Structures are given as structure tokens and as C-alpha cells.
Amino acid sequence: MNYDVIVIGSGVVGSALAHGVAKEGLKVAVLDAKTDIPNSYRHLSINKKSKHFLEQIGVWQNIENNAFPYDQIKVWDQEGTGFIDFNAREAGLSNLGYIVREGDIQKTLIDSFHKNNIQTYWGHSLEGINISKDRIICKTNKKTFQGKIIIGSDGMNSHVRNLSKISSRSWSYNQTAIVANFESSAKDMCIRQTFTSVGPLALLPMNSKEMTMIWSIDDEYAYKFLSMTDLEFTAEVKKYFGEHIDYLKLNSKRQNFPLHHLSAKTFAKNGIFLVGDSAHHIHPLAGLGLNAGIGDVDCLSELIKLNGLNEINKITSSYNGSRIPVNLALAASMEAFKRGFGQKNIWVRLLRNSAFNIANELTPLKKKFMQLATEL
Numbered sequence: 001m002n003y004d005v006i007v008i009g010s011g012v013v014g015s016a017l018a019h020g021v022a023k024e025g026l027k028v029a030v031l032d033a034k035t036d037i038p039n040s041y042r043h044l045s046i047n048k049k050s051k052h053f054l055e056q057i058g059v060w061q062n063i064e065n066n067a068f069p070y071d072q073i074k075v076w077d078q079e080g081t082g083f084i085d086f087n088a089r090e091a092g093l094s095n096l097g098y099i100v101r102e103g104d105i106q107k108t109l110i111d112s113f114h115k116n117n118i119q120t121y122w123g124h125s126l127e128g129i130n131i132s133k134d135r136i137i138c139k140t141n142k143k144t145f146q147g148k149i150i151i152g153s154d155g156m157n158s159h160v161r162n163l164s165k166i167s168s169r170s171w172s173y174n175q176t177a178i179v180a181n182f183e184s185s186a187k188d189m190c191i192r193q194t195f196t197s198v199g200p201l202a203l204l205p206m207n208s209k210e211m212t213m214i215w216s217i218d219d220e221y222a223y224k225f226l227s228m229t230d231l232e233f234t235a236e237v238k239k240y241f242g243e244h245i246d247y248l249k250l251n252s253k254r255q256n257f258p259l260h261h262l263s264a265k266t267f268a269k270n271g272i273f274l275v276g277d278s279a280h281h282i283h284p285l286a287g288l289g290l291n292a293g294i295g296d297v298d299c300l301s302e303l304i305k306l307n308g309l310n311e312i313n314k315i316t317s318s319y320n321g322s323r324i325p326v327n328l329a330l331a332a333s334m335e336a337f338k339r340g341f342g343q344k345n346i347w348v349r350l351l352r353n354s355a356f357n358i359a360n361e362l363t364p365l366k367k368k369f370m371q372l373a374t375e376l
């Protein structure tokens, strides 16, 4: 089986990349170890740059009906001394982004593969990669494929990364994210996040009647929160949110995700390109991981459009030069937030809170934060 581009992993990032390069006329195959299209009910925030890319590849109009816009983000700490809010009006925007169900974006992308003549191979788990002079051979459990380039979009435990001997740095955040959906009385378009004594707790509006919750809890307490009854757990969420929410009723299972940082040492070499979580994985507290992945896809699709596949070395150095620094800076900011808010030392907390309050006053500094969140 011969293709120009072989994409390993049909998550949102890999599927978006497949469209980005196939619309340039390249012959593209997408392989995934799963046997069918997954239907994740996790909700994610999509920033305006990601939305713009999804518009360009012609899928946003089918996602938009189920996407809920948010126009404000409020963040505070439990002591009531640190507070910051971002709102679309201050930035001259109609909203700051959208909350979308991951399964809706992925299904829309995959359902429209036929428009760009993209071939899919389900139940194909990558087992080997062999790089020769002008071809790369990929072996799955079922078939052998040949491509000019290979895209590793196979998530944090990427086989593409490991089989291509691209090393990475990774560590545990020692937190587990508990994700659940609630019926709620909140009627605005605001994302709320509070830094509790056990970890950051965020509620994101899914529509006018429901919210999704991401609570990144220190591992030592996570089991306790996971083993509570639904009523006990809801009571804890309300307690930590205080007066900001009056009605909450759990209406989904609680899912949990151990949280890790990962950063590949290089994002591209020898015709292998890593995009999304296979290249970088960050703490979900700012809801930017997928947006950073779509940023990779946007950059790589544009480089392939400009250079074609005869200039692979040029594409490799431009892609590394552009995406590694952006993602390192993002990972450093997340680490600073995480460490700053994890501080138990009173002086560090006071300093942190004054910095937060100053940031809330200083419009240029807030604009900088906002740029980071909306334009990765």
C-alpha cells in the first residue's frame, strides 16, 4: 500500500492533519489501533485559532451547532486573596472560544474524510517502522504500508515516537484529573476555575443547562473523591465552589486521567513528524493541550503546502524551529502555574496572589495571557 502521507492515530489532531494535507492533493492514509470511531463524551475548550483551522479544512460548520461559546474566564483561589478574570469584551472579541464534545469533533472530521479521498484503516496497530532512502515502511498487525512521510499522532504513549528512537522527557504531576458532567443552574457563558487545597477545579459550560467539570486532584486524595457516592461527590464540588454555583446534579460517570508532562526532544526527523500529545503533553489546567496540537497541525500543513514533499529536510527544520519553542514556553507556563498554586508556604502564596491581582489590573499583561490562551 503506497501513500504520500501515513497518519498513525485518528484522534482529533491526526484527523485534522489528514484533512490539512489531503486538501493539497496528497494521497493520505489514516491508521488507528481502535476497531471503530471512538465516541468520547469528554468536553474540551477550543480556542479561536483552532476554530479558524477547522473552518479552513471545511468541518467547523458541522461542529458549530453543538459547540457552546464562552466569553469569560474567572480564576480565584480559596483564600479569596487572588482573583483574575478574562473577558471577550476587553479583548474586543465576541467570545474567547467554544466548549465542544471531543467525540463530536472527531466524528465530524472522520465522516468527511471521503471529501478529501482519505483512506482509513481501523484495527491497525503500528508494530514497526523502517526508514529507507526515499520511503518509510510501516508495519501494522495486519498489513505493510509505504509512505513518503509518517505522522505520529498516536497520543502520549506514542509508538511512532518510540519506534523512531525519539527520546522524551516526562514526569508525573502527581495529580489525577476527575472529569464529570453536571446539570447546573448557571446561565452565563463563563469558565470558572478555583485553586482548591487538593488541586485546581474547573467548571465549563456545555450548554445553557449543563456543565463539565475537570478537577485535578493530588494523587493522595484522588481515590477518596473517586470512591464517594454521587451525592457526596457533588456536595464536595459545591463546597469547594462556594457561592459561585447554586444547583449541581451529577449526570455522567466520573472518568479519571493520571496527569503527566511529556516533551519529545525533537518533533521531526528522517521523515517522521510528531503532532499533538505524541510530541507534548501538558497539565489540563488551562485547557490548551488539544489547541497546541492543532497549532502543530496548522504549522505542518502550511509547510507542506509551501514546500511539497520534495523538501522534507526544509520542512523538518522549519517545523522543529517553529513548534518546539512554542510548546516549551507553554509547558513552562503550566509548570509555573501548577507549582505556584501548589505552594503551601504562606510567603510564596502572598507573593503569588499579589502577582495575580496585579495581572488582573494591568490590561497589557492580561492581553498577553489572553493571547497565549487564544492564539497558540
Ligand SMILES: Cc1cc2nc3c(=O)[nH]c(=O)nc-3n(C[C@H](O)[C@H](O)[C@H](O)COP(=O)(O)OP(=O)(O)OC[C@H]3O[C@@H](n4cnc5c(N)ncnc54)[C@H](O)[C@@H]3O)c2cc1C
Pocket (backbone or CB within 6 Å): 008, 009, 010, 011, 012, 013, 014, 031, 032, 033, 034, 043, 044, 045, 046, 124, 125, 126, 127, 153, 154, 155, 156, 158, 159, 177, 179, 214, 257, 275, 276, 277, 278, 284, 286, 287, 288, 289, 290, 291, 292, 293
Ligand atoms: C482531563 C483533561 C482535560 C483536557 N481538556 C482540554 C481542553 O479543554 N482543551 C484542550 O485544548 N485540551 C485539553 N486536554 C488535552 C487534550 O485532551 C489532548 O491534548 C488531545 O486530546 C490529544 O489529542 P491527540 O489526537 O494528539 O491524541 P489522542 O486523542 O490520544 O489520539 C491518539 C490516537 O492514536 C491511536 N493509537 C495509539 N497507539 C496506536 C498504535 N500503536 N497504532 C495505531 N494507532 C494508535 C489511539 O487509538 C487514538 O485514536 C485535556 C486533557 C485531559 C487529560
